Each structure stands twice: as C-alpha cells, then as structure tokens.
Amino acid sequence: MKGQIYAVSSGLLAALASLCGKYAVASSEAHELCLDLLAYWYEDNEDEYHLSSQLCQNYGLYYIHATFLVLMISINCVMWTTFTKALNYSSTSIEATITNTAANFFFTAILGQVLFGEVVNSLWWLGTVLILCGLVLMHHSHNKPARKPGTRLKRQ
Template identity: 40%
Template sequence: MIFTSNSEIMPASGGFSLSVCAGLCAALASVNSKLALDQNGTTIKLAVPCNWLSKQNCFFMVIVLRCVCVILMLVFNAAMWALFVRALNRCSSTVEAAAVNSVSNFFFTAVFGKLLFGEVLALLWWLGASVILFGLVMINYGSSDQVTQQTDKKDR
C-alpha cells in the first residue's frame, strides 16, 4: 500500500510500467545526446537538406538542430527521473524499480542504436541481454512472492 499526500491509501501498482517508461525516456535522452554531441555532425546533417541550402544556412540549421537535441535530452532526463521516483514509490522494492529501469534502458538503447545509427549487435550481446532479462524476471517473481507472504502473515 502507498500513502499519498492526501492521506489516501492506494494499492502499489503501476511501478513496473513506470520503470519501463523511465527506461524509455533514458534511452531517448541518450539518443538526443548522441545526435547533439556528434563530433562530425554527420548524423544530424542527414536531417538537414544541405543540397538546397547555402553553406551558411546549412551550418545554422545544424546548430539549431543540435540545440533542439540538447533541450530534448534535458527534457527526457527530467521525465526519466520523475517517472523513476514514482516507480520507486509504487514498486514492492527499490531493487525491482532500479532493475526494470536499467534493463528497459539497455534494451531501448540497443533498439534505437540499431534502427537509427546502424549499430551491430553481436550474438554475445543478445546472450548477455537474455541473461539480464532472466535475472529481472527472477527478481520480479521473487519480490511478488515476498509481498504475498508478507500479506498472508498480516492476515493471520
């Protein structure tokens, strides 16, 4: 159970989905960071039609897009922290919230890296990711069993 600021009692639910959303926001923040801070600017130049613009206008558009990406990085980081704090309040344990957040960030970052930047994920990466996912499932089932046992003890 969770006590809200209005002294209402609400069931501890939604923590898992909040942790996943926090991980997604963290991955989106890292994508925007990569776009904004790319030394060559090759990734961000793909979004600007430099063939139709003068060299000076193209440079200006790249700077504007980099600034937008920095702002989006900050927004997604703030959203990630807000969601993560809510997940910490709603999950049965802080370990569960932190593990789900980390694993979802890990997977979303890999998907975005593959789709947006053409990064290659080796078989060993997938094996490691599967082991991490299995560990998350074990943590999640272990914490739900523990909450059930504590609830049964209180009912007696």
C-alpha cells in the first residue's frame, strides 16, 4: 500500500513538473499567466494594471520562465525521489511503474482541462487505457512461474 501511495504521488509530481515545463518554455501560456496575475493584484486599480501589463511584454516573462524552469527541475528531483521510494515499497518494479504512469496520465488530463481548457476526448482516454493494459500485460507475463529447462509446469 505504501508503494502505491508513493507511486501515485510521483505520478502527480510528474504531471506538475510537465505543467511547470509548459510555463517555462511556452511564451503564450506564460504571457497569459503574467496578465492573469497582474489582473488579480490590480483588480481595483485599472490604471496600475495597464502600466504593469507592459512588464509582461518586457521583463516579466523572463522571470516567469526562469521561475518555472527552476520549479520544473526541483519538482522532477522530488518526483524521482518519490518514485524510487515507490520502487522500494512495491512488490515489483512494474507495479510501481504502472501506478505511476496511470496517475501521471490522469493528473495531466485533469490539469490540462482545468488550467488550459484542453479537450481530452474519448480517443485520448482509449489510448491511455490501451497503454495501461499493455503495462498490465507486461506485468503478468513477467510474473510467470520459473521452471527449469526441460521440465514441465505442474497443472493445478
């Protein structure tokens, strides 16, 4: 159970790291975030907002890109630490990997819908389910009982 919790946590952290990566490199998302932050800070003073919005076109984007780049690297470090703990506490490495991948896909879809208005259609979910089914099949094929060469498996 502890391995599952660590695996889900590392999947969430992976989704958050990719979110930070999007803000670190995508100028349009970073510019909209800058404008949204200024609108929040200066909601009562429209003149200040318009003066400050020029910051988003000049130096504000550099600060946002740099901040999210540092956040992405930091969250990735924590994610790998958490995933390593998931591997330690799970019965098999593939169990931790399946749980981590499923959580990462799920949280990425939710964050994309909520923050960016992305449409995650049924084809995307079908693809995700097929990937997870493939991982589960790998897990089950990997757990076949070991036998010595030249011997038969006992039927139960």
